[in-house]
Amino acid sequence: xxxxxxxxxxxxxxxxxxxxxxxxxxxxxxxxxxxxxxxxxxxxxxxxxxxxxxxxxxxxxxxxxxxxxxxxxxxxxxxxxxxxxxxxxxxxxxxxxxxxxxxxxxxxxxxxxxxxxxxxxxxxxxxxxxxxxxxxxxxxxxxxxxxxxxxxxxxxxxxxxxxxxxxxxxxxxxxxxxxxxxxxxxxxxxxxxxxxxxxxxxxxxxxxxxxxxxxxxxxxxxxxxxxxxxxxxxxxxxxxxxxxxxxxxxxxxxxxxxxxxxxxxxxxxxxxxxxxxxxxxxxxxxxxxxxxxxxxxxxxxxxxxxxxxxxxxxxxxxxxxxxxxxxxxxxxxxxxxxxxxxxxxxxxxxxxxxxxxxxxxxxxxxxxxxxxxxxxxxxxxxxxxxxxxxxxxxxxxxxxxxxxxxxxxxxxxxxxxxxxxxxxxxxxxxxxxxxxxxxxxxxxxxxxxxxxxxxxxxxxxxxxxxxxxxxxxxxxxxxxxxxxxxxxxxxxxxxxxxxxxxxxxxxxxxxxxxxxxxxxxxxxxxxxxxxxxxxxxxxxxxxxxxxxxxxxxxxxxxxxxxxxxxxxxxxxxxxxxxxxxxxxxxxx
Numbered sequence: 001x002x003x004x005x006x007x008x009x010x011x012x013x014x015x016x017x018x019x020x021x022x023x024x025x026x027x028x029x030x031x032x033x034x035x036x037x038x039x040x041x042x043x044x045x046x047x048x049x050x051x052x053x054x055x056x057x058x059x060x061x062x063x064x065x066x067x068x069x070x071x072x073x074x075x076x077x078x079x080x081x082x083x084x085x086x087x088x089x090x091x092x093x094x095x096x097x098x099x100x101x102x103x104x105x106x107x108x109x110x111x112x113x114x115x116x117x118x119x120x121x122x123x124x125x126x127x128x129x130x131x132x133x134x135x136x137x138x139x140x141x142x143x144x145x146x147x148x149x150x151x152x153x154x155x156x157x158x159x160x161x162x163x164x165x166x167x168x169x170x171x172x173x174x175x176x177x178x179x180x181x182x183x184x185x186x187x188x189x190x191x192x193x194x195x196x197x198x199x200x201x202x203x204x205x206x207x208x209x210x211x212x213x214x215x216x217x218x219x220x221x222x223x224x225x226x227x228x229x230x231x232x233x234x235x236x237x238x239x240x241x242x243x244x245x246x247x248x249x250x251x252x253x254x255x256x257x258x259x260x261x262x263x264x265x266x267x268x269x270x271x272x273x274x275x276x277x278x279x280x281x282x283x284x285x286x287x288x289x290x291x292x293x294x295x296x297x298x299x300x301x302x303x304x305x306x307x308x309x310x311x312x313x314x315x316x317x318x319x320x321x322x323x324x325x326x327x328x329x330x331x332x333x334x335x336x337x338x339x340x341x342x343x344x345x346x347x348x349x350x351x352x353x354x355x356x357x358x359x360x361x362x363x364x365x366x367x368x369x370x371x372x373x374x375x376x377x378x379x380x381x382x383x384x385x386x387x388x389x390x391x392x393x394x395x396x397x398x399x400x401x402x403x404x405x406x407x408x409x410x411x412x413x414x415x416x417x418x419x420x421x422x423x424x425x426x427x428x429x430x431x432x433x434x435x436x437x438x439x440x441x442x443x444x445x446x447x448x449x450x451x452x453x454x455x456x457x458x459x460x461x462x463x464x465x466x467x468x469x470x471x472x473x474x475x476x477x478x479x480x481x482x483x484x485x486x487x488x489x490x491x492x493x494x495x496x497x498x499x500x501x502x503x504x505x506x507x508x509x510x511x512x513x514x515x516x517x518x519x520x521x522x523x524x525x526x527x528x529x530x531x532x533x534x535x536x537x538x539x540x541x542x543x544x545x546x547x548x549x550x551x552x553x554x555x556x557x558x559x560x561x562x563x564x565x566x567x568x569x570x571x572x573x574x575x576x577x578x579x580x581x582x583x584x585x586x587x588x
Contacts, residue, residue: 003378004407005414010371016421017367024359025350033346035371036330037364039311040239041433043357044302044324046316047245047252051259051354052221056089058097059187060218064158066178072215073097074110076192079145081111082131085121086319086338090190093219118203124246124294124320126150132203139196142203144211147248148179151191156210164212179216186254188219188247221255228259230354237361238432242305243289244298246320252291261288268292272301280304298324311433315349315357317341332357366425368434372588374417377510380445381503382410384452391457397476398488400460400495405549409496412537413503419529423522426512429588443584448510451576452502455569456495462561463494471555486552493541493551494558500537501566504530509573513587 003009014035018028028034045051061073077098080091098107115134122129128146135141144151152175157164167174179189193211200207231241243261245252249268256263266289275283284304293301298314302324305312314321314328317337325331326344333345342348349356385406392400401409469475472487479487508530512520522530541551581587 003374003382003414003417004411005417006375006378009374009414009417009420012418013367013371013374013421016370017363020363021347021360024356024363026356026360027348027350028346029348030346033330034364034367035436036311036313036346037360038366038368038434039436040313040330040361040364042240042242042305042310043234043313043315044242044244044298044305044328045314045354046318046321047243047247047255051227051243051255051261052223056093056188056219056221058093058217059220060182061215062178062218063215064160064175064178064213069215072192072217075143075194075214076145076190076217077107078110078114078133079129079131079143079192082116082119082133083121083129084119085129088318089221090188090219094217117201120203120205120208122146126205126208128154128208130203130208132197132200132207139198140200142195142197142207142211144193144195144208145190145217148175148189148191148216151193151211152213154208154211155193155213157212159212159214167213175213180250182218183248183250184254186220186223186251186258188221188251190217190219191215192217223255223258224354226355230358231259231261233358234354234361236431237358239361240288242287242301243291244293244301244314244324245291246293247291249291252289256289263289265289266291269294269297272297281308284308295320295323299327302327311435313357362430365430365434367421369425369429369588370420370423372434372436373423373507373511374420376441376444376588377448377507378413378417379441380448380510381413381452381506383445383449384456385499387450387453388456388460391453392460396460396464399492401492401499402550405492405496405551408549409499409503412500412533416504416529416533417507419523419526422525423511424520424526426514426520434588440584444580447580448506448573448576451569451573452506455502455565455572456499459495459498459565462565463491467494467555467558467561489550489552490554493546493554496551497538497541497554498562498565501534501562502569504534505566505570506573509570510577510587513577513581 011031014031017034018031021028061069061076063069063072076094080094083091098104113136116131117134117140118132120130126146127150128144130142130144133141133143144154156166158167182189192214194214195211197207234241241261243252243256249266253263253266265287267283267287269290269292272280272283272290281304284301285308290301298321302312302314306329312328313330313332314324315332316325317334319338319340322341322344325333325341330347331345332347332349333341334349347360389400464476468487468490471490472479472483476484476487508516508522511522514520516522540546542553577587
């Protein structure tokens with residue numbers, strides 16, 4: 001049942017798809033990812049750089065009352081300047097202020113005069129980063145920058161215009177009066193706090209307490225102009241896009257609403273943790289936007305989607321996306337992503353644009369569809385041949401085809417199938433995700449295979465009772481050994497040619513559920529190679545190679561029967577195909 005060139009033909013389909021993707025600014029590192037593209041029905045994306053322009057801009061640096069404060073900017077700059085953890089867009093945006101006109105020397109002197117003693121890098125539990133700095137002729141300072149609520153919970157005082165006042169940390173209404181309006185406009189806000197320490201030279205987590213809140217740094221990352229149309233195209237292809245981000249809920253909502261993403265169902269990482277396992281499996285289905293997620297929660301959501309039967313892709317570029325990328329069926333990254341993420345990705349986009357993904361989905365579905373055509377049609381043809389051989393072993397006094405002839409038949413057919421990657425795929429096959437199912441393979445194979453066997457048996461009857469006795473001068477049992485050898489050779493050659501014609505032509509008939517050559521035309525290369533192959537293989541019995549394989553030239557009357565037999569076979573398969581489609585609502 002297994003075609004000899006199955007791995008080669010499948011890899012040819014996948015390689016053709018990956019080659020086409022290469023022409024569209026996409027590198028496919030693993031060609032198996034092409035079939036994952038074809039079957040993908042859920043695409044999870046990180047917000048920053050995917051839905052937004054990936055150019056985070058530092059818009060404001062404000063004190064606790066929302067007024068511009070250079071002291072807040074200086075502290076944020078020092079925190080980002082000395083932060084040695086994973087690089088991020090926000091730190092890069094803050095460091096760009098060193099090129100502000102007229103202030104270049106100021107920021108240069110900050111880096112030269114103030115030295116770092118220690119740091120506590122960012123993590124998703126604390127949601128902040130702290131550095132311990134040594135200031136000449138002054139006390140050492142801890143500067144903390146991070147999520148507004150996380151930093152505020154560590155503060156005991158606020159500072160405004162040189163005055164330090166004690167605050168009630170249980171009452172966060174004051175900070176949200178300043179922050180909420182900005183986050184609802186799609187801006188990301190980080191809080192900046194500090195604390196003087198005496199001669200301390202090491203930093204512990206316990207030191208991130210009793211801080212003095214200085215103010216906020218505010219960033220904006222505008223939605224991409226092309227993202228909205230790209231999302232609509234993916235929706236038309238029945239690929240659901242889910243946003244998985246670590247950003248604040250209000251910021252995420254603002255960006256998604258601008259892009260037309262459904263935000264009625266949104267969950268934060270904290271809300272996810274409160275759900276039971278069964279509730280989580282239901283929640284990931286109906287929720288489109290997830291915010292304030294840790295890297296582990298991103299990968300957990302992807303695993304749950306896969307458990308629910310989805311083929312999941314993930315697009316990301318940062319270290320916090322690494323776990324999610326390895327959990328997905330197909331990991332997608334970009335050229336400027338971190339090295340570890342690029343190494344683990346199956347696909348790398350040279351252009352960070354969802355429109356490129358739409359083209360990738362189409363190419364993947366085309367490659368997957370051609371692969372499914374080959375597997376299903378070839379399996380059904382081989383199944384038909386096996387049924388015919390079993391029947392012949394009971395009814396005939398000799399083999400209907402030698403083993404070498406049978407292997408050669410399948411080998412020649414598979415060689416012709418190597419042209420399938422260049423075949424046209426019907427548009428209706430590209431509008432929805434394709435899935436591989438052994439159940440549908442068995443149904444297809446056992447439905448169309450016996451139709452082939454029926455005409456094989458008809459060929460046996462014609463060859464055994466009509467053609468071979470007419471040429472050899474009698475029935476098989478009444479002939480001499482020499483004549484019996486000719487009888488067998490003609491019978492085997494006749495079935496070889498009939499099998500080859502029906503196998504090759506049925507490929508054209510079952511490659512589409514529409515009328516072949518009329519409603520659905522194969523690629524020109526496919527048509528040309530098919531015709532050339534039929535002609536060459538039909539001439540094979542009269543060549544020295546054919547004679548070595550025990551074949552012989554067939555009389556003209558055989559070819560008349562062959563044409564009638566093949567036409568009748570194709571007509572019956574056409575009727576059977578219509579019945580199969582009506583019953584199963586699909587063909588491939």
